Amino acid sequence: MLSCQSSAYKHIPELGFGQAALSRGARDAGYLDISTTALQHGPFSLIRVERLAWERLLGNAELIHKWQEALAIMAQPTFVPTALKELSLLSDEIWFLAGDTAVDPTWYTKRASLAAIYASSELFMTTDKSPNFGETRAFLQRRLEEAANADGFLGTVGEWVGFTANAGVNVLRSKGVWI
Secondary structure, X not given: OHHHHHHHHOOHHHHOOOHHHHHHHHHHOOXXXXXXXHOOOHHHHHOOHHHHHXXXXXXOHHHHHHHHHHHHHHOOOOOXXXXXXXXXXXXXXXXXXXXXXXXXXXXXXXXXXXXXXXHHHHHHHOOOOOHHHHHHHHHHHHHHHHHHHHXXXXXXXXXXXXXXXXXXXXXXXXXXXXX
């Protein structure tokens, strides 16, 4: 179904982010229109965190040659809390628009990771001289891939730590320690 999603992107300017674009993309990819029901989040499947973050970064394109000045202002102690709040709101909005409905601890880690990735991509973009900021997009994609791989590893480590901690508490309880 990935080719269906990829094919649907070209129909977004005309049809928007909806079922019509998905159906047209499915048809272009050689699937039946109904086959889009296999996509878990329907139209949300068209939208990904990377694409949303990239589009937001492109919003800075016209003033990127002056953006380091803005970053310097945001880094001043007086403005750091507001800048961090705005970055937090941005990463939350991107995850929300991407269809994230997590209500577990990953909610925080995904948003913190995206905030760090977005901020570093924004800084990288200030020195990018490649056509259409191609190097910035590649940088963003690499950071997101690294975060995805780290999340899997950290999740496994987290599960092990949780299991070990629970086992330790149970051993202490079995020895009469009141916990």
